[in-house]
Amino acid sequence: MTIGQRHLFCPGPTPIPEMVRRAMNVPAEDHRAPGFGDLGRDIAQGLRQIMRMEGGQMFLFPGSGTAAWEAAITNTLSPGDRVLMARHGHFSELWAQMAVRLGLDVELIDVAWGAGIPVKEIERRLGADKDDRIKAVFVTHNETATGVTSDVAAVRRALDMNFHDALLFVDGVSSIGSIEFRMADWGVDLAVTGSQKGLMCPAGVGILGVSDKAMEAAKHATMRRAYFEFADMVRLQADGHFPYTPPIPLLHGMRAAVDLLLAEGMDNVIARHARMAGGVRAAVQAWGLEMVAEHETLFSDTVTAIRTPMHIDAREVISIAHDELGASFGGGLGRLAGRVFRIGHLGWVNEGTLAGALSMAEMAMWRAGMDIELGAGLASAQRYWSDGKRRDRPRVVESTPIAAQ
Ligand SMILES: *Cc1c(COP(=O)(O)O)cnc(C)c1O
Numbered sequence: 001m002t003i004g005q006r007h008l009f010c011p012g013p014t015p016i017p018e019m020v021r022r023a024m025n026v027p028a029e030d031h032r033a034p035g036f037g038d039l040g041r042d043i044a045q046g047l048r049q050i051m052r053m054e055g056g057q058m059f060l061f062p063g064s065g066t067a068a069w070e071a072a073i074t075n076t077l078s079p080g081d082r083v084l085m086a087r088h089g090h091f092s093e094l095w096a097q098m099a100v101r102l103g104l105d106v107e108l109i110d111v112a113w114g115a116g117i118p119v120k121e122i123e124r125r126l127g128a129d130k131d132d133r134i135k136a137v138f139v140t141h142n143e144t145a146t147g148v149t150s151d152v153a154a155v156r157r158a159l160d161m162n163f164h165d166a167l168l169f170v171d172g173v174s175s176i177g178s179i180e181f182r183m184a185d186w187g188v189d190l191a192v193t194g195s196q197k198g199l200m201c202p203a204g205v206g207i208l209g210v211s212d213k214a215m216e217a218a219k220h221a222t223m224r225r226a227y228f229e230f231a232d233m234v235r236l237q238a239d240g241h242f243p244y245t246p247p248i249p250l251l252h253g254m255r256a257a258v259d260l261l262l263a264e265g266m267d268n269v270i271a272r273h274a275r276m277a278g279g280v281r282a283a284v285q286a287w288g289l290e291m292v293a294e295h296e297t298l299f300s301d302t303v304t305a306i307r308t309p310m311h312i313d314a315r316e317v318i319s320i321a322h323d324e325l326g327a328s329f330g331g332g333l334g335r336l337a338g339r340v341f342r343i344g345h346l347g348w349v350n351e352g353t354l355a356g357a358l359s360m361a362e363m364a365m366w367r368a369g370m371d372i373e374l375g376a377g378l379a380s381a382q383r384y385w386s387d388g389k390r391r392d393r394p395r396v397v398e399s400t401p402i403a404a405q
Contacts, residue, residue, distance in 0.1 A: 002326035009357040010330040011144050011174055011303035011344030012197040016253070020200055023256035024249040031248060037240025039251050044237060046258030050266060051176055051191055053183040053209050059233045060254075061206040062247055065173040065194030068206030069095055070102070071228035072169055072190040076214050077135055078222040079103040084125055084166070085138035086110075086117045090145035090333035095138060095171060102223065107134065113336065114292045117150040123158035126166070136167040136189075142175035145333040146292040147305035147342065149179065156187045167214055173197055176207075177261055178273045178302045178346040189214040195250065198302070200257045200347045204250045260348075270301075275385065276345040276354055277301040282384040283358045283377030287365070292340055302346035303330070307339055312370055314341045321364035329361065351385050 008015055030036065044058040061067050077083070082105040087093050099106045107125070111118050117139055126134065137159065142149045152170055159166060167189040172181055176191065177198025183191050191209035195201040210218075210230065218230045232243040261269055281299060284291060284306055292305035308314040314331065315338050321327045330342030343357055358378045365372045 004326070007325075007327040007356060007360065009343055009353075009360070010328050011342055011346060012194075013203060014197055014200055014344060014347030015349065015353070016202065017200055017257070017260060017348045019260065020253045020256045024202075024253040026249050026252050029248050031242065031245055039240060039248075039255060040236050040242065040246070041240035043251060043254050043258055044240075046255070046262055047207060047209070050258065050261055051172075051181055051183045051209050052185065052266075053191070055184075056209060056211040057215055057230070057234065057237050059208045059210065059230065059236060060242075060246070060251075061208065061228060061233070062204065062244070063206040064196070064203050065171075065192060065206055066094075066098075067228070068192040068194065068208045069098055069171065071206065071208055071225075071230070072192055072210075073099060073102055073104070074221075074223045074225035074228055075210075075230045076167060076190065076217040076221050077104060078220075080105055081135040082107055082133045083136045083138060083169075084109070084122065084134050086122070086140075088115050088117065088146065089113050089140065089143035089148065090336070091143055091171065091173070092138075092140040093334060095140065099138070112294065113334075114146050114148065114294045114298075116148055116294075116298045117155065119151060119154040119158060122155060123161070126158055126162040126164045129162075129164065132165055134164070134166045136169050138169045138171070140171045141181070142172070142179065142300050142302055144174040144303050144330075144342075145305065145336060147300040147303045148293045148298045149175065149300045149302075150298070152186045152188065153182070159187070167217060174300075174302050174346065178269065179300075180270055183209050183211075187211075189217075195254060198346050199254065200260070201253045202250060204247045205254065272350075273301040273346060276349055276351070277304065279351065279354055279381035279384045280304050280343055280345055280358065282380040283361075286377045286380035287362075287372055292336065303342055303344050305330075305332075305336070305340050305342045308341065308365075309370065312365075312368060313338045317341055317361075317364045317368045317370070320367050321360055324367065325360050325363060327357070327360040327364075329357075329364075355381065 086109045088111045169190045170188045176193040189211040193207045195205040196203040290307040332340035
């Protein structure tokens with residue numbers, strides 16, 4: 001047993017604000033009662049602002065982000081439809097696997113884990129697709145496994161430049177609510193997220209923003225679906241009621257979390273995440289370690305994946321942090337297992353949270369035998385966060401005892 005607080009420094013689930021936890025402490029409730037509908041409606045309204053969405057439908061499916069992936073596919077596509085996607089990390093790989101399992105004809109572009117989505121290649125394939133066989137392009141906005149953020153707007157431009165009609169699917173599970181996400185401006189047709197990352201709640205709700213174009217596609221899509229049927233869910237937008245029993249306490253938490261984000265203001269939320277990430281990256285640089293992300297333009301502001309030297313198994317660093325320090329870091333996923341550990345910096349986080357994370361990471365790496373100078377990364381982050389914030393004071397040349405003044 002760990003005495004004192006355990007710390008969660010993984011990129012999801014993320015720390016739950018005290019206010020959100022309290023909001024979830026509710027007695028059982030009748031979800032068919034008049035007035036209950038306000039809850040779902042309030043959340044959907046708030047999420048629209050967070051995603052910068054216009055028109056379309058916002059759905060909250062009991063389930064996780066993965067459920068929302070499935071809902072997006074089964075409602076808008078038909079068996080055998082061709083979809084284009086890049087594979088550049090564990091989550092894009094899993095999404096591709098799901099698409100194959102559901103019977104889609106998946107055209108994959110494999111790039112290095114650590115690269116962003118290959119916009120030029122996507123553009124080329126869309127250009128070559130003269131008879132519009134590609135029905136959808138899937139983009140993992142923020143690859144949580146590699147700490148890479150890709151340019152969704154560039155994919156929209158590639159579609160538009162080719163006058164291509166494919167739907168644009170975006171996995172925003174570790175970006176929405178933390179970094180810039182512009183559903184309307186980017187012409188995203190299906191935006192997927194979950195409740196336990198940027199939205200600071202427990203897992204349990206899969207969130208799906210659906211454009212009018214995707215709602216239209218849903219009328220003709222023939223893939224089988226039942227629980228995740230959009231048509232059954234449309235009432236959520238109208239009167240806030242669910243077709244089945246929703247996770248009620250979690251919804252109360254989500255409303256509180258959405259309120260917190262909107263009270264802070266999305267521009268401030270985005271700026272805070274950029275600032276937090278900058279401190280973490282300053283620390284990684286001071287440690288002399290490599291990030292998985294190949295280039296600084298790809299660095300994610302919500303998660304940093306850090307490579308350990310060849311002779312150090314990252315799993316050992318993670319288990320030391322967990323067992324000896326009560327701190328959880330993210331592990332290397334898929335082919336990065338043992339090579340990488342990840343620090344999440346999204347959601348309810350500030351300098352204090354991350355100073356703790358960096359300090360624990362240093363201790364764990366040092367204890368694992370790595371050549372780390374204790375305090376070096378932390379100091380570097382402290383300097384980054386304090387840059388330009390030092391008060392200007394006249395230099396005191398000679399100090400006079402206060403009593404003598
Ligand atoms: C966490 C995550 C998922 C999976 O979401 P679950 O809620 O665990 O089902 C999918 N995509 C990305 C990018 C993620 O970070």
